[in-house]
Amino acid sequence: LEAQKIYSTKDIEWVGGVVLHGDTLDQQNLSTGTVEVDDVSRESAELYLQGNWQQNHTQLVAGARIQNDSDFGWHTAFKASASQSFSADSTSWQLRAGAGSSYRVPNLKERYYVFDHSNLGYMVLGNDALTPETALNANLGANLRIEPTKSDWLYQVDINLHYTKADDFITTAVDVDASQDAGLDISVYQNIDEATLYGADLSASAQDDNWQWQLNYSYLVAEDGSSQRLPERPTHLVKASVTYQFSHTDTSLQLYGLHEGNVSPSIGYSSIAKDSFTTLNAVVQHQFTPQWQARIGLENLTDEHRSTEALLAGAFDARPIAARRLYLGVSYQY
Structure with missing residues (x-):
């Protein structure tokens, strides 16, 4: 309230x-x-x-x-x-x-x-x-x-x-x-x-009636009081996307990429299996009416996902848990 x-x-x-x-x-x-x-x-x-x-x-x-x-x-x-x-x-x-x-x-x-x-x-x-x-x-x-x-x-x-x-x-x-x-x-x-x-965030974008380009880069230093890195935080984070809006139709296509580099492991892991990864996603959206929208997408095109074998061996793997995923969605806004 x-x-x-x-x-x-x-x-x-x-x-x-x-x-x-x-x-x-x-x-x-x-x-x-x-x-x-x-x-x-x-x-x-x-x-x-x-x-x-x-x-x-x-x-x-x-x-x-x-x-x-x-x-x-x-x-x-x-x-x-x-x-x-x-x-x-x-x-x-x-x-x-x-x-x-x-x-x-x-x-x-x-x-x-x-x-x-x-x-x-x-x-x-x-x-x-x-x-x-x-x-x-x-x-x-x-x-x-x-x-x-x-x-x-x-x-x-x-x-x-x-x-x-x-x-x-x-x-x-x-x-x-x-x-x-x-x-x-x-x-x-x-x-x-x-x-x-502490760190820095840098972004750049360009767009016209059809195209939209976006690039973001983040540099991060994250440490505790003993100068040990905080767990599961990437030093380098890059996000990039390109979106095309088709003329004479309410349809758009977007490709979106993510890169995490030098991800810090949690305390207790005996080794590092993978501390960097890159994923790519794609989605198509169509606006049927001002209220109805549909989208179909594919997440994690490169199928980067965490290894169970690495976990059981006590090795750190920074990749996402979910594997490649296809989805279809419909939304209504009153």
Whole structure:
């Protein structure tokens, strides 16, 4: 339940509000009758206030949030950001920067839920000993937009540098011993006392009436307080897609590729079988009417998937669990 009020003065737009939130969770295994989660719940109340000042091409935003959680008590978070825009002819720039603190309470899924996909080869288990995560964050970025006057093409380039210093960082890690005993990938939510994450995100795109090209590259360093890499995070992440919108018809074809390189293993593996992989996906969509849409796609064309033999041998395999998958979908939007 949320209530919000927007109030404008001569120079500043103020946004304030209150959020009341509640969760409950029960879970029962219908095949065995076992109660896996027995009536757990949490409630929270939040107050927030943000001020937005804008003058010509300069913008400053600052805000604060106060939260009281039924299980973890009171906490506050603050953020501030600034941006400056420039333009000349068909080119426009934007520079931006921000810093602040953040606070995240573990939800009921992370604390209690038993996500059992044994038929697909994996499980994710909650951890009721989790504590809230706090962090200090900073980012610096720039965006370039080029729209030539004598062309239908639009070009954009965006770069963002980010830094996070976190305490009690919430993540998942593979329980190697339990995975080997069960012959499954068993991951468990956990807190890491200290974590530092920093890196850069770069994206470039080009589009006209028919074509849309998109390329994203992320470089990430993620370490705990002992300078050990956080588990199952790629140093290099590349996403690329090309979409063609057919003229005179509401049909599009998209090819989408993903590459993860130098993925860090969880603690406990005796060796690394594969720490990089590439997948390719394709999808065709058709809009029959404004309400009806159909799509057919093929995921993981290269059939890259995790090796059961590597898991049983105690070797880390970063590839996805699911193999090649063909799907057909129909959606209706009223």
